[in-house]
Amino acid sequence: MRDNGHVDTLFEPLALGALALRNRLAVAPMTRVSAGADGMPTTCMADYYAQFADGGFGLVITEGLYTDEAYSQGYLHQPGLANTAQRDAWRPIVERVQSRGARVIAQLMHAGALSQGNPYRTGTIGPSAVQPKGKQMAFYRGTGEYAVPAAMTQQDIDTAVAGFAQAARRAREAGFDGVEIHGANGYLLDQFLSEGINLRDDRYGGGLDGRLRLLEEVVHAVRAAVGTDYVVGVRLSQAKVNDFTHRWGGEEEAAVIFRTVGGLDVDYLHVTEYEAWKPAFETGPSLAALAKRHGGKPVIANGSLHDPAQAMDMIERGEANVVSLGRGALAQADWPQRVRDGAALASFDPAILSPLADLANADRWRQDHLPG
Numbered sequence: 001m002r003d004n005g006h007v008d009t010l011f012e013p014l015a016l017g018a019l020a021l022r023n024r025l026a027v028a029p030m031t032r033v034s035a036g037a038d039g040m041p042t043t044c045m046a047d048y049y050a051q052f053a054d055g056g057f058g059l060v061i062t063e064g065l066y067t068d069e070a071y072s073q074g075y076l077h078q079p080g081l082a083n084t085a086q087r088d089a090w091r092p093i094v095e096r097v098q099s100r101g102a103r104v105i106a107q108l109m110h111a112g113a114l115s116q117g118n119p120y121r122t123g124t125i126g127p128s129a130v131q132p133k134g135k136q137m138a139f140y141r142g143t144g145e146y147a148v149p150a151a152m153t154q155q156d157i158d159t160a161v162a163g164f165a166q167a168a169r170r171a172r173e174a175g176f177d178g179v180e181i182h183g184a185n186g187y188l189l190d191q192f193l194s195e196g197i198n199l200r201d202d203r204y205g206g207g208l209d210g211r212l213r214l215l216e217e218v219v220h221a222v223r224a225a226v227g228t229d230y231v232v233g234v235r236l237s238q239a240k241v242n243d244f245t246h247r248w249g250g251e252e253e254a255a256v257i258f259r260t261v262g263g264l265d266v267d268y269l270h271v272t273e274y275e276a277w278k279p280a281f282e283t284g285p286s287l288a289a290l291a292k293r294h295g296g297k298p299v300i301a302n303g304s305l306h307d308p309a310q311a312m313d314m315i316e317r318g319e320a321n322v323v324s325l326g327r328g329a330l331a332q333a334d335w336p337q338r339v340r341d342g343a344a345l346a347s348f349d350p351a352i353l354s355p356l357a358d359l360a361n362a363d364r365w366r367q368d369h370l371p372g
Contacts, residue, residue, distance in 0.1 A: 026325070050100060076140075
């Protein structure tokens with residue numbers, strides 16, 4: 001650990017849009033499939049989110065919340081913001097996090113062709129009838145290959161856009177400090193962005209301008225739903241949960257993507273790579289650095305930043321304004337306090353997420369591995 005004065009870089013307050021954060025440390029969105037079968041958040045989820053605020057994180061971003069009662073849900077026991085009952089159930093969780101000094105943002109997600117558990121609809125939809133690569137994720141209760149999705153009609157697209165907007169409005173009504181539009185990791189908005197997956201020949205396909213159109217429409221609809229004084233962010237990535245090797249078409253394409261999304265009425269860009277500090281392509285800047293250079297908005301960087309030195313370097317090099325932790329936060333919810341105190345940091349154990357990535361399994365792991 002470096003000297004305490006250098007560590008303080010991570011603990012400088014900052015503004016993310018209209019939102020004041022107590023430090024530069026965020027909890028990344030992580031799917032925990034621990035809601036009720038009806039998508040209602042549970043008591044154990046309230047404890048889960050509150051522990052990060054207690055541990056010193058300045059910002060908590062929820063797992064992806066499905067947005068409508070049509071095709072958006074990706075996983076069984078995934079929480080939603082698709083109706084008023086789910087909205088109301090989030091209120092005490094939000095208040096509990098905020099009462100401990102952290103801010104909390106709802107990530108809004110439509111799984112599209114990667115849906116592997118949806119009680120509202122049979123079948124899946126995506127930009128085109130292209131079977132997703134890979135296998136369904138067993139630790140999210142999936143088995144076998146992904147289904148071939150139906151190509152979305154204009155009505156399907158309109159429903160998806162309206163779902164994002166209505167869920168964003170519910171998030172504000174529930175007291176969330178902002179929303180993050182999930183445009184990453186191979187889910188619906190990323191599917192539209194991706195060549196080889198989006199084969200459409202209408203206004204939503206073809207060149208990069210067309211493939212970005214749905215994301216733009218969602219941002220416009222969400223902003224109209226929540227007003228101008230509410231934080232809206234967008235998450236972007238190259239890799240997908242079903243295709244870790246996927247890459248964009250080089251720095252030039254990345255520049256267009258970040259200029260386009262950063263030019264919208266958003267407050268931040270959240271970019272994720274497996275190792276955030278490495279070049280986005282074979283050589284050159286990281287994805288976060290490209291987002292900062294071309295996006296013109298504050299950047300949250302995610303990807304193996306549980307080493308405090310790596311996290312600090314991202315901020316000090318000007319590649320990120322905030323760093324978000326996934327595995328590091330799961331290994332110790334009080335990561336910020338430990339870093340500030342110079343205490344030892346535990347390594348992440350994949351068994352926390354196996355055989356299911358739910359909170360019950362994590363509780364069993366803690367009982368077996370932690371003292372007391």
